[in-house]
Amino acid sequence: RLGPNVVCRCTGDMVRAISRKHHIADILRTTLANDGFDTHYQPIWSIPKRRFVSAEALCRLDGTEFGSISPAEFIPIAEETGLIVDMTYLTLGKVCSFVKNVRDEHPDAPLECVSVNFSTILFMQNDLAERTLGIIEDSGIDPASIKIEITESTLVSNLDTARSFILTMHEAGVQFCLDDFGTGFSNISTILELPLDIIKLDKSIVWHASERERDGDDFLKHLISAFKAMGSEVLAEGVETESQRAFVERSGCSLIQGFLFAKPLPAKKALEVIGETGRR
Numbered sequence: 001r002l003g004p005n006v007v008c009r010c011t012g013d014m015v016r017a018i019s020r021k022h023h024i025a026d027i028l029r030t031t032l033a034n035d036g037f038d039t040h041y042q043p044i045w046s047i048p049k050r051r052f053v054s055a056e057a058l059c060r061l062d063g064t065e066f067g068s069i070s071p072a073e074f075i076p077i078a079e080e081t082g083l084i085v086d087m088t089y090l091t092l093g094k095v096c097s098f099v100k101n102v103r104d105e106h107p108d109a110p111l112e113c114v115s116v117n118f119s120t121i122l123f124m125q126n127d128l129a130e131r132t133l134g135i136i137e138d139s140g141i142d143p144a145s146i147k148i149e150i151t152e153s154t155l156v157s158n159l160d161t162a163r164s165f166i167l168t169m170h171e172a173g174v175q176f177c178l179d180d181f182g183t184g185f186s187n188i189s190t191i192l193e194l195p196l197d198i199i200k201l202d203k204s205i206v207w208h209a210s211e212r213e214r215d216g217d218d219f220l221k222h223l224i225s226a227f228k229a230m231g232s233e234v235l236a237e238g239v240e241t242e243s244q245r246a247f248v249e250r251s252g253c254s255l256i257q258g259f260l261f262a263k264p265l266p267a268k269k270a271l272e273v274i275g276e277t278g279r280r
């Protein structure tokens, strides 16, 4: 590809990296065929309600020949190979069963909804809305128990498809969350016109802004007020310290997701944590 008379040398490290990637793609294929992905749930805390109210479903790949593989490594491979499409439907189905189980077996649990991540690649599928709604409806749960997370970069690169998907699903009762806000350069007016129930501030923004607040940087506070005025709740991701917590509380965020409150946990453990009250 570089033209005639060009010789490329592959170092051992490059060969190992490429081979690991192919290997992980194989592991993903096998795991998918065996329904073998684990789904963890990270509890989400409501500041005004002073309790956990929801959770984010996060995919896990443990016990492979490489040990635990981080989503930061396997999700991009799943996206490149297209495997993310079926992985997402599988995860959505598991999340629906989890919610169904909570509704049937623990009707008093304060879990209002669970969110699922939808990658950009899904927006290339013509039957996205149909399949997504099919899975939710087949499970028999209230669609309002499901929240779909779309990243800011998906919105920027697929605005029309994403908008029509959001509008169709929202009509059926499904909620939406804009993930990784602050990393994708979206047009604020675009965000404001979509029915987004939650705007998630990316952890990089939370960490940066909480350090800079002393210098009088209250831009974020104004932005949060604007989102609230349009009817979206603002969630701060990546809250790890008490000072970050104090900052996001003062800034007007109403939801917190971070290691200070809870890590992603297996379903049963997450439900126990969500049920705990008055400890924080």
Ligand code: C2E
Pocket: 042, 057, 058, 059, 060, 070, 071, 072, 075, 084, 088, 091, 117, 118, 119, 179, 180, 203, 237, 238, 239, 240, 257, 258, 259, 260, 264
């Ligand atoms: P994300 O959607 O932004 O998910 C939040 C990530 O932040 C999770 O990483 C979570 O463990 C981490 N996190 C939460 N609180 C804290 C904190 O206080 N400090 C720090 N340092 N990190 C925190 P995780 O589980 O490793 O997932 C990474 C990314 O992989 C996710 O980022 C998401 O983009 C992707 N991902 C994970 N599961 C799925 C899935 O089922 N489908 C898709 N499409 N993507 C997924």
Ligand code: CA
Pocket: 056, 117, 149, 179
């Ligand atoms: Ca997310």
Ligand code: CA
Pocket: 179, 180, 200, 202, 203, 237
């Ligand atoms: Ca995020």
Ligand code: CA
Pocket: 180
């Ligand atoms: Ca992220």
